[in-house]
Amino acid sequence: MxxxxxxxxxxxxxxxxxxxxxxxxxxxxxxxxxxxxxxxxxxxxxxxxxxHVSAISDMVEIIDIDERSLEEYGQWPWPRYRVALLLQKLREAGARAVGMDILFAEPDNSSPINLKKNLKRDLDVDIGFTELPPPLEDNDVLLADILKQGPFVIGFYFSFGHLKSDNKEHFLKPVPISVLSQTSANAQGATLLKAEGVISPLPLLSKSAPVTGFINTVKDRDGILRTTPVLMEHEGSFYINLGLSTLWAGLQKPSLILKINEGGVESLRFGKTVIPLDRNGRFRLHFRGKRKTFTYNSAADVLNGTVGLEQLRGKLLLVGTSAAGLEDLRTTPFDIYFPGVEAQATLIDNILTGDFIRAPxxxxxxxxxxxxxxxxxxxxxxxxxxxxxxxxxxxxxxxxxxxxxxxxxxxxxxxxxxxxxxxxxxxxxxxxxxxxxxxxxxxxAQIRQAFSRYVAPSLVDEIAKHPERLNLEGEEKEVTVLFSDVREFTSMSEKLSPTEVTTLLNHYLTPVTRIIRQSQGTLDKFIGDAVMAFWNAPLDVPDHPERALNAGLDILAELPELNKEFKERFNLEIAVGIGVHSGQVRVGNMGSDDLFDYTILGDNVNLTSRLESLTKFYGVDILVSENIKLVRVDDFEFQEVDTVRVKGKETPVTLYTCRRSELFDQKEQQSWLEGLALYKEGSFSEAIAIFNYLRKEWPTTALYQLYLERCRSYLDDPPERWDGIYSHLSK
The missing domain is CATH 1.20.58 (Methane Monooxygenase Hydroxylase; Chain G, domain 1)
Structure with a gap:
């Protein structure tokens, strides 16, 4: 595994x-x-x-049935006449609208008429009330009469799943909502929350209230209230929540337009305000802070007249509770004891200020x-x-x-x-x-194992220390390539035994390998007596053309000493041809998944090999390309050899041989350049005179004899279109 x-x-x-x-x-x-x-x-x-933005609208306030109200006026539920009295005071104060975040689902058992009935049923006691005005016999009727006068919004609760609907007649007030849809009618209903049932106020109360609104809030799975549904569907009609209903009533019932797209609900246009909703009609509440960020007025203070009526004029009021015992508390991102009524106030405030948390x-x-x-x-x-x-x-x-x-x-x-x-x-x-x-x-680990065969130990350590500088997978890179080959090695080998051939090669290749590795070159491979090496990979070598050229000249400088030994042991001497060229190649691991070598491929590699093979043709020890000649180093002097087309390439290549500066003869170079210029111009007779001079003065240089013979042949058989470029027809 x-x-x-x-x-x-x-x-x-x-x-x-x-x-x-x-x-x-x-x-x-x-x-x-x-x-x-x-x-x-x-x-x-x-x-x-x-x-969050903590600034709030001053139009929204809360009438709080708080702990002090319960202490002063008794435990909840209060008699409905007291609730009616509270609402009457709020109406007289000039409130724009009053939303009741309270569910009056059961009759008021403290009403005289219900008290009389319950005592008879439970204790078989008949009681009577003297001098009691008929309107005060039933607290629910009294509250209903106040609700009719408005501007009041009474709450109801939508039920889902296991929570069953009550059996009362509901008298809910659906709101007139126009639907602007970009999808099918079936998809409209599928996006909104669909209530399965209703737990409503007493029919008398819901029938009397001018506006109704659901009081549901929906917590996320972690128990935190972040969004609230503002719109639900029930039995084919649309209903809005208590906060929005209160605002709707307080602003003279502006038009409502629901926009639905292919993804579901998009927004609800409330008059001129566009309220962003999620696909299920839920609104993301922009909470202003912890509980009691809004103005709270104790219900006790309203009932006893401590709160000035002028203070509540023109306000949108929500009646609810912050008392812990009444269990109308929610957990929000700000507070674990956040009154539910303040969530309704937050909704109203967000709409009034237009301060929405959007979800485009x-x-x-x-x-x-x-x-x-x-x-x-x-x-x-x-x-x-x-x-x-x-x-x-x-x-x-x-x-x-x-x-x-x-x-x-x-x-x-x-x-x-x-x-x-x-x-x-x-x-x-x-x-x-x-x-x-x-x-x-x-x-x-692979680098140490693989590159120890190619490069010097110090370079192996450097590669292992910084492997990120390697690209073993292969890359295009400029390198300098060196090919060297022992001339006529096959014929020499025929004169020696296999053991002697091996010994000779080992003695020759050992200093060659040392020179290449000491110059930070990478020894690519031995091909019999031939050696292939390159510089500037796997690690960068800034002066790689100079190092490669130095290595080539050092190999040639090593030959006289080697030939003394070979003359004594094998009665022969060797000559070496070297080609050096710089250019772009593909460098990296080449081969199969199981067997590969770090090597280079490309046309420039082939060109370097051709340079090496042409050394014998021109009678020089080393040939380099023009890219190498561009190296500006005082230690080297270059002599142009020829401009040729090698087999398989159409672009002409100018060839140079190279010597160290101390071995260079300026007089010889000057004469050679004059003769070469005449040769390129096609003035073969004049060129012959100079090449004759060069051959006599420097008889060991085979290059001059080659040009002398070439010029004579061109005089005998002039080329049709002479451009100074010689074409090699064989590799």
């Missing part, structure tokens, strides 16, 4: 692993498992607390894109940057994701969750960092 996992890690690249992680997290984003939504809600709570349709798409890009950023970062950069850059991006979410919330009031980008950053960073560490340790 472990070995299988190791092979999997080995075969999948870091970008591949990172992209796979991003895809899996993207799938997780689409399906939104509960634990992720739980974390997302917690992040939302933090951002809301840090960036494009936010999920943006979150998804940022999530994927965050993972790809880490993939790119780990692929190209060092460990010192990756962690700070990842933490910086994580911080930007968080600050970006806070900024959009604070300035535009919509929540773009940073959760999934942060998850992707953390998981991708963790897994890719571990994978890269695994790859690094594996590569270091």
């Amino acid at each position: 472990i070995s299988r996992f190791a092979r999997l890690i080995k075969n999948i690249s870091l970008p591949g692993i990172g992209i796979l992680i991003s895809i899996l997290i993207g799938i997780c984003y689409v399906y939104q498992p509960y634990f992720v939504r739980f974390l997302d809600n917690k992040i939302y709570d933090i951002i809301l607390r840090r960036n 349709d494009w936010v999920p798409g943006l979150e998804f894109i940022v999530t994927i890009l965050a993972g790809l950023f880490v993939v790119l970062l780990i692929s190209v940057a060092s460990n010192k950069v990756v962690l700070p850059a990842t933490l910086t991006l994580a911080t930007l994701c968080w600050l970006g979410s806070e900024w959009t919330f604070a300035n535009h009031h919509f929540f773009v969750s940073p959760l999934f980008p942060l998850i992707n950053l953390a998981i991708t960073f963790g897994i890719l960092t571990f994978t890269r560490m695994y790859h690094t340790e594996r590569d270091r």
Whole structure:
């Protein structure tokens, strides 16, 4: 199992692993498992607390049946006549509208008429009330009479699932809502919450109230109130919640237009205000802070006249309770004991101020894109940057994701969750960092094993210390290539025994290998008596053309000493041809998955091999390309040899031989350049005179004899179109 996992890690690249992680997290984003939504809600709570707007509208106040009211006027439920008295005082104060966040689902048993009935039923006692005005015999009738006078909104409760509806006649007041739909009629009903039943006030009360509104709030699965439904459907009619109903009544019942798109509910137009809703008709509450952020007036103070009536004029009032014993408390992002009535006040305030927390349709798409890009950023970062950069850059991006979410919330009031980008950053960073560490340790072991054959031990240590500077998978890179070959080695080998051939090669290749490795070259391979090496890979060597050229000249300088030994032991001497060229090649591990070599491939490699093979043709020890000649070093002097078209290439190549400066003869060079210029112009007769001079003065230089013979042949058989370029027809 472990070995299988190791092979999997080995075969999948870091970008591949990172992209796979991003895809899996993207799938997780689409399906939104509960634990992720739980974390997302917690992040939302933090951002809301840090960036909420605490200013509130002065139109909304709460009439609180608080602990002091219960202490002064007795336990709840109060007699309905006292509730009626409270409402009467609020009406007389000139309130715009009064919403009752209280469910009057049962008759008032403290009414004289009900008290008389209950005593007769339970104790078989008949009682009577003398001098009691008939309107005071039934507290519910008294409250109903007050409700008729308005402006009051009475609450009811929609039931779902196991909570059954009561059997009363409901007399609920659906609101007139126009529907602007971009989808089918069937889809409309499917998006809103559908109430299965109703727990309503007494029919007498609900029938008397001018407006009704449901008092349901819906907590998230973690028990925290963040959104509230403002609109529900029941038996084909639309109903709005208590807070919105109170505002609707207080603002003279403006028009309501529900907008539905293909995704569900989009918004509710309330007069000129567009209220953003989620697809199920829920409103995200922009809480202003902890409990009692709004103005609370004790019901006891209203009843005993302590609160000035002028203070309540023109206000939207909500009657509810903050008393713990009445169990109308909610948990919000700000407070674990938040009165339910204040949630209704928050809704009204948000609509009055237009201070909405929006959820545009494009936010999920943006979150998804940022999530994927965050993972790809880490993939790119780990692929190209060092460990010192990756962690700070990842933490910086994580911080930007968080600050970006806070900024959009604070300035535009919509929540773009940073959760999934942060998850992707953390998981991708963790897994890719571990994978890269695994790859690094594996590569270091491979490097030490593999490159000890190619380069000097000091360079092997440097490679192992900084493996990130390697690209074993292959890359396009400029290198300098050297080919060397022993001339006529096959014919020499026929004169020696196999043991002697092996000994000769070992004695020759040992100093060649030493010279190449000491100059920071990479020994690619031995091909019989031939040697192939290159510079500037696997590690960068800034002056690689100069080092390669020096290595070639050092090999030639080593030959006289070697030939003394070979003359004594084998009665022969060797000559070597060397080609050097710089250019772009493909460098990396080449071969099968199980057997490969670190080597180079490309047209420039082939050209270097051709240069080496042409040394024999021109009678020189070393040939280099024009790329090498461009090296501006005082230690070297270059002599142009020819401009040729080698077989298989159309582009002409200018060839040079090279000597160290102390071995260079300026007089010889000057004469040669004059003769070569005449040769290129096609003045073969004049060129012959100079080449004759050069051959006599420097008879060991075969190049001059070659040009002398070439010019004579061109005089006898002139070329049709002479451009000064010689074409080699064989390799």
